[in-house]
Amino acid sequence: MADPAHEVWAAAAPLWGWAVESARWGWQNLDDPVGPLLAEHVLLSYASVLIGLVLAVPLGVLSVRYRVVYPPVLSGVNALYAIPSLALFFLLLPYTAFSPWTAIIPLALYTLAILVPNVVDGLNQVPDHVRQAAAAMGFSPLRRLLQVELPVAVPVIIAGLRVAAVATISMVSVASLVGLGGLGGVILTYGFARNFAAPVVVGITLSVALAFATDGLLVLAQRALTPWARDRGPARRGGRGLAVRRRATAAARAGEKGAL
């Protein structure tokens, strides 16, 4: 009669060896290529999300102010999202060659499908009496937007940023097919191309860790930026419900995209 614990250990032993081997490979190749490619991964994903946010805020603001604008904007960003990433990378190659823009432009456009609806939801959940009170206090429309509406929308916008950031970090790797994939390069060039498992494990692990760390940073940013939204009662439920729903759909879509 075999000891079940022993069986588990026996099965895990090769995995453990694998992990040790991968860690050793990663450590030995930290200066080249792991470190630089990790840095590239950070640069590509962060730049894409940041540019996406810079585009999404005005698009969201316009969509809320002029309701007729929102349906076409939403269809537009969704259509962009439907284009396979690889196709976009190759489409851009003649213009941007192997500069980072070849990866950043498509990735930034993809984040819009998540961020624009979040900015719109965030602005729409600003209570009407708050908006009215701001107008009645004598805020000009621009000041009201910058000092009342956008700050109140921040929790919902950051919820969207978290989904967009994680999705983008996972998608960057695809750009390694055009030589720009950050950790995707570790997986593809050093792993699959040479039929060597350690780089694949290292690439995937670091990519997941980066996603977790980024998400954690955004949670911290949210706490720092919105001390007022902590442990809020009923007032927050509407906004958060909306954000959670949005996150759920956005995560589902991000999943599809990652599988591409």
Next chain:
Amino acid sequence: MITFEGVTKRYPDGTVAVDDLDLTVPSGHTTVLVGSSGSGKTTALRMINRMVEPTAGRVAIDGDDVRGQDPPVLRRSIGYVIQQAGLFPHRTVADNIATVPRLLGWSRRRARSRAGELLELVGLEPEHADRYPHQLSGGQQQRVGVARALAADPPILLMDEPFSAVDPVVRAGLQDELLRLQDELRKTVVFVTHDIDEAVKIGDSIAVLRPGGRLAQVDRPERLLADPADDFVEAFVGYDRGVRRLSFFPARDLPLRSDVIVTAGDTAADARDVARRAKEPWLLVVDSRRRPLGWVAAEALAAAADERDVADLDLVGYGHVFTVSTDSLRAALDAAVLSPAGRAVGVADDGTALGAVAQTELGAAIWAVGGDEHTGAVSRHG
């Protein structure tokens, strides 16, 4: 002074919210707009600070058409309080209060210290300053709303059902507070409410709007209750307006009987003498500091042993009392109706009993003011 001259508001969908309104709101007074839901009260109010633009006619402040001023600039000189307070959830209480001063370009320091003054003025503790609105009760939020509206010391204050989302006890407290503030500050207040009791309590004058946004009557509260212009106003002020109107007549002239008072320590035999002399079926027992303890019935005295202390007999609760110098006939009537002895106990400001008044004497006093609608009414700020 705010004047509406032939003001009409027709919304794009054709709804006429305010119809040819002529109304003058005197400076330093509180004018209340009442009317059923949809009668255009909010619309009328918002035409003052240009949140709504009239379709016809003009709204002027001290003779100048409000359309002569840029809306944000105009609004910084007009305080505005709404039902849900409309506080900014992302700003602390102090920053909420400092909103308009900051918009006017005051330094952070000065705005902050002004916020501190206002917290005190509306009766909040200094430690509330750094809380966020969701950490306050509804009544406290409403106080912050009032403080925020007053922060830049605007001459005009617009209030749209500011107290209707809080419970009746808190509401009564906020109303008293507003009256106290108004005594001190003398703003030109336009106050919207559904509640005729609130209107009567708060208003120097009341404007009743009927559905369709037409003005039905403008008058001082006591005049409105005494002499409604038509059936609509009469129905609106309620069929118990006669009783309500008593709140405008002072209780101080009521004939109080002090010969029905016996003090703890007196014996039942003494008390029987007092009752016989006063020819009253009830005596009021007070303690050694003349605070009321309760009523004792003459029958109970008859049955008691001569040497018993009156305070040890079965006393009947005296319900609530009225303060002779400040309360109205309405309060006295209420105290008499609720008293098991059918008599109201009148007390001095320090709570000591001055005497009692029976329903018959009250009835005579009420009858006396009922026949006369002008003289004797208490002036609000008198």
